[in-house]
Amino acid sequence: MGNHVGDHAVVLGGSIAGSLAARMLADAYREVTVIDRDELTGAVGPRRAIPQGHHIHALLARGQQILDEVFPGLTEELMSIGVPVGDFGTSLSWYFNGELMKKAESGLTCVAAGRPLLEDRIRRRIRGLGNVTHRELTDVLGLVASPDRRRITGVRVQSRAQGSAEEVIEADLVVDTTGRGTRTPRWLAELGYPEVAEERVTMDLTYTTCDFRGPLTFDPIGDDIALIPVATPAVRRGAIFARMPDRYALSLTGILGDRPPTDHQGFLAYAETLPVPEIHKALRDAEPLGPPVSFHFPASIRRHYERQSRHPEALLVMGDAACVFNPVYGQGMTVAAIESLVLRRHLEQGPPKPGPFFHDLAKVIDAPWEMSAGADLGFPEVEGRRTLKSRLGNAYVSRLQAAAVGDGELSVAFLRTAGLVDGPQALMRPRVLARVLRRPAPRPAAAPVKL
Numbered sequence: 001m002g003n004h005v006g007d008h009a010v011v012l013g014g015s016i017a018g019s020l021a022a023r024m025l026a027d028a029y030r031e032v033t034v035i036d037r038d039e040l041t042g043a044v045g046p047r048r049a050i051p052q053g054h055h056i057h058a059l060l061a062r063g064q065q066i067l068d069e070v071f072p073g074l075t076e077e078l079m080s081i082g083v084p085v086g087d088f089g090t091s092l093s094w095y096f097n098g099e100l101m102k103k104a105e106s107g108l109t110c111v112a113a114g115r116p117l118l119e120d121r122i123r124r125r126i127r128g129l130g131n132v133t134h135r136e137l138t139d140v141l142g143l144v145a146s147p148d149r150r151r152i153t154g155v156r157v158q159s160r161a162q163g164s165a166e167e168v169i170e171a172d173l174v175v176d177t178t179g180r181g182t183r184t185p186r187w188l189a190e191l192g193y194p195e196v197a198e199e200r201v202t203m204d205l206t207y208t209t210c211d212f213r214g215p216l217t218f219d220p221i222g223d224d225i226a227l228i229p230v231a232t233p234a235v236r237r238g239a240i241f242a243r244m245p246d247r248y249a250l251s252l253t254g255i256l257g258d259r260p261p262t263d264h265q266g267f268l269a270y271a272e273t274l275p276v277p278e279i280h281k282a283l284r285d286a287e288p289l290g291p292p293v294s295f296h297f298p299a300s301i302r303r304h305y306e307r308q309s310r311h312p313e314a315l316l317v318m319g320d321a322a323c324v325f326n327p328v329y330g331q332g333m334t335v336a337a338i339e340s341l342v343l344r345r346h347l348e349q350g351p352p353k354p355g356p357f358f359h360d361l362a363k364v365i366d367a368p369w370e371m372s373a374g375a376d377l378g379f380p381e382v383e384g385r386r387t388l389k390s391r392l393g394n395a396y397v398s399r400l401q402a403a404a405v406g407d408g409e410l411s412v413a414f415l416r417t418a419g420l421v422d423g424p425q426a427l428m429r430p431r432v433l434a435r436v437l438r439r440p441a442p443r444p445a446a447a448p449v450k451l
Contacts, residue, residue, distance in 0.1 A: 004030050005028045005029065005347060006351055007029065007030050007031060007172055008029060008030065008031045008032075008033070008170065008172055009025040009028070009029040009032045009173040010032075010033050010175070011025065011033070011034045011035070011174075011175045011177060012035055012140050012174065012176045012177060012178050013034075013035075013036060013177040013178040013179060013319070014035070014036035014038075014040050014123070014136075015119055015177070015179065015319075016115075016119060016122065016319070016332075016336050016337075017177040017318050017319025017320065017336035017339070017340075018036070019034070019119070019122045019123055020070065020122075020336055020337055020339075021175045021177055021318055021319075021340060022034050022132050023071075023340070024340050024343045025173070025175070025343075025347070026126075026129045026131055027347070028347040029131075029172065029173070030131060031131055032131060032132045033132075033134075033169060033171075034126075034132065034133070034134045034135065035135045035138050035140055035169075036137075037137065037138060037160070040123060040134055040136050041136060056240045056242050056249050056251045057115035057332075057333065058240075058330025058333075059110075059111055059113070059330075059333050059334060060330055060331065060333075060418070060420050061088055061108035061110070061334075061415070061416070062337070062419055062420040062421045063334030063338075063420070064108075064109050064110070065109075065421070066334075066337040066341065067122070070337075070340070071122065071125045074121065075109060075111055077121065078111055078113050078118075081245065082245045082246070083111060083113045084111075084112040084225050084244070085109060085110065085111050085112070086109075086110050086112075086224060086225050087105055087106055087110065088106050088108040088109070088415050088419060089103060089104045089105055089108065089408075089411055089412055089415055090103045090104070090106075091110055091224045092224065092227075092228060093224065093227045093228065094411075094415075095228065095229040095230060095276055096230050096232060096398075096401040096404075097234050097235050097275070097401075097402070098275030098276070099402070099405045100405065101401065101404045101405060101411045101414070102404060102407060102410075102411050103411070104408030104409070104411050105412075106411075106412045106415050106416065108416065108421065110225055112244060112245075113245070114249075118333075135169075137159060137160040137161065138157050138158065138159050139157060139158050139160065140155055140156070140157055141155075141158055142155070142156045142187055142190075143155055143174065143187045143191070143315070144156060144168055144170075145312060149191050149192060149312065150312055150313060151312055151313040151314050152171075152312050152313070152315040154168050154169050154170040155168070155169050156168055171314070172351070173316070173351065173352070174314060174316070175316045175317070175318060176316070176317045176321045177317075177318050177319040177320075177321055177336075178321050179319060179320040179321055179324075180320045180321075182303075182317070182320075184315070184317055184321060185198075185303065188312075193308070193310055193311065193312070194308060194309055194310060196303050196304065196305060196308065197303070197307050197308075198301055198302065198303055198304070199302040199304065199384075199385075200299045200300065200301050200302075200383075201299060201300045201373045201384035202298060202299040202382060202383040203256070203297065203300065203326055203376050203379075203382055204255060204256050204257050204298060204299075205253060205254070205255050205297040205327075205328065206253070206255075206258070206259040206260060206295070206296050207295045207297070207327065208251070208252045208254075208259070208261065208262055208267060208270075208292050208294045208295075209249060209251040209293055209294075209295075210249070210250055210264070210267055210288050210289075210290070210292040210293075211244075211248070211249050211288065211289040211290060212248045212249070212250070212287060212288055212289060213247060213248075213287040213289055216248060216282050216283070216286055217286075218278075218281055218282050219282060220241075220278035220279070220281075220282055221241070221242075221243045221248075224243070225242060225243055226241060226243065227239075227240075227241045227278065228240050228241075229274050229275050229276045229279075230328075231253055231255060232378075233378050233379050235275050236255060236256075236379075237252070237253070237254065237270070237274055237275075238252075238253040238274075238328065239251060239252050239253060239276075241276075241279045241283075248282075248283075248286070250271065252271060252274075256379065256381050256382070259294070259296075260292070260294070262291060262292045262293065262294050263291075271283060272284075297327060299324075300323075300324055300325055300326045300369075300373055300376065301323070302322075302323045302324075302365065302373075303317070303321075303322055303323065304362070305317055305322065305358040305361070305362075306355075306358040306361065306362040311355065313353070314351075314354075315354060316358075317358075318339045318340075319332070319335075319336045319339065320332060320336075322361060322365070323365050323369060325368065325369070326372050326373075326376055328372075329368075329371070329372045329375070329418070331368045331371075331372060331420065334419075334420050335365065335420070338364050338420065339361060339365075342357070342360050345360070346360070367420070367423050367424055368420060370393075371417070371418070373390075374389075374390040374394060375394065375397070377390050377394070378394040393424070396427070396436070397414075397427070399436055399439070400413075400427060400432075400436045401414065402439065403435065407435055407439075409432075409435060410432065413426065413427060413432050414427070
């Protein structure tokens with residue numbers, strides 16, 4: 001970008017969304033400051049500010065494509081340090097209602113780096129930009145506004161170092177990427193702005209993850225990347241069993257109050273109830289690298305900033321701070337990457353205006369939210385607003401998944417949509433629709449197993 005649109009931009013939060021925002025801002029502002037309450041330098045393990053960091057994170061196909069565009073050579077760099085990389089259609093085994101979707105080459109790249117390692121490698125690229133500074137171990141206390149409160153002019157912060165005083169960091173633009181714990185709705189209310197409209201889908205999800213030392217005596221993954229039995233209304237217990245760069249990991253999921261145990265024997269007993277018995281067989285005698293760790297996720301939350309009647313200038317919101325997706329679908333990091341492209345487009349036109357920015361942000365959130373929230377609402381007990389469109393969509397996707405057991409073309413069509421490469425409408429193309437409808441409707445599955 002030839003000319004700067006401002007002197008100083010501040011990003012609140014230094015994870016994937018924050019780093020991607022900083023990358024785009026670095027081309028448009030003379031100086032960019034990323035503020036985070038954790039220590040980021042050399043952080044290669046789960047951070048306190050990211051409690052879900054212990055668990056397996058998926059980078060969907062579109063996310064990988066964007067990261068390789070923004071950070072050229074990133075996939076090759078990760079491969080060089082031992083990160084498993086493969087094809088989404090052949091290196092992962094996808095199970096729906098206990099049946100394996102037919103494997104087929106998709107041309108979509110899966111990078112099984114894990115969130116902490118991926119964050120670290122991206123932050124290294126950010127630090128190399130020259131005009132980006134990280135303020136670590138620093139708490140954000142609030143926003144600073146102009147006297148008429150129509151514009152945000154900075155943030156109040158305080159270092160966690162003993163004896164530190166509160167200070168103000170002035171900024172031409174503030175971007176909130178603090179995640180699900182965002183305080184922007186509260187700060188806006190304190191400044192006299194309308195309440196931010198929210199949409200919730202309550203899943204009451206619990207993840208429990210345990211890492212295991214390799215090699216395994218019985219290894220059903222082999223040179224592939226993961227086995228993924230997906231939780232469905234008929235078979236409600238799901239999991240991701242993955243080969244990581246330095247270990248194997250199993251994340252168990254429980255919904256609607258069903259919580260995978262955190263003691264080792266209980267964890268293995270829960271794994272034994274999965275519809276893929278190879279997972280329990282592989283791990284029943286394997287050496288755990290530590291105790292299982294749980295993370296509770298009550299609800300998906302979408303904040304509709306695009307619906308606000310008033311919003312201060314120079315304040316944007318991105319990532320989980322704008323929309324928190326059910327992590328089962330692995331959309332968070334990839335949607336953050338897509339949002340960063342929206343930010344880049346607006347920066348190319350000058351200082352970004354919140355109204356048009358949030359309008360465009362909503363458009364890229366619509367499809368992944370429709371897919372994940374719609375799938376969650378396929379569970380009858382889940383709280384949320386159901387529409388005729390979501391009901392018909394769930395019935396159709398269930399039939400497509402059943403047909404994909406014997407049809408690799410349908411597997412690829414599903415993975416391209418789930419990977420956010422194609423929009424949901426791609427599943428309704430005449431060729432795909434014909435292949436789905438020529439298969440008989442799936443039979444009801446057996447009742448879910450419970451401990």
